[in-house]
Every structure is written in C-alpha cells, then in structure tokens.
Amino acid sequence: MLIVAVKDNESIDKALKKFKKKFERTGVVRQLRDRKNFEKPSITRRQEIIKAKYINKIRREGIL
Numbered sequence: 001m002l003i004v005a006v007k008d009n010e011s012i013d014k015a016l017k018k019f020k021k022k023f024e025r026t027g028v029v030r031q032l033r034d035r036k037n038f039e040k041p042s043i044t045r046r047q048e049i050i051k052a053k054y055i056n057k058i059r060r061e062g063i064l
Helices: 012-026 028-036 041-061
Strands: none
Touching: 012 041
C-alpha cells in the first residue's frame, strides 16, 4: 500500500503527481505487462545476447 504524505497547503495535483511517481517506481505496471506476455527465460537470455552482440559490433566499427 502506498502512502503519500500531503502537506497542509499542498494542492491535489502535487499530491497526485507524488503518488504517480511513487507508483511508477514500484514497478507494478511493468510487472503486470511482463506476466501478461510470458516469455521463457531461455528466449529472454538469447535476445539479450543478440542485443549485446549488435551493440558490440557497432562500437567496434566506431559508430557509437
């Protein structure tokens, strides 16, 4: 449960902004999206390796 401390003269907009930021930091939405589209760990790892190879290739060629 998220608790947002609201000061006496603070507007609702500011409190809502604090809440949204706190909620985003918890990672609940990202976790829900990941669970919705389950991907096998082996596939996730393979994609990470392919991405690393691509970035490595670009760095070797001096583009980045």
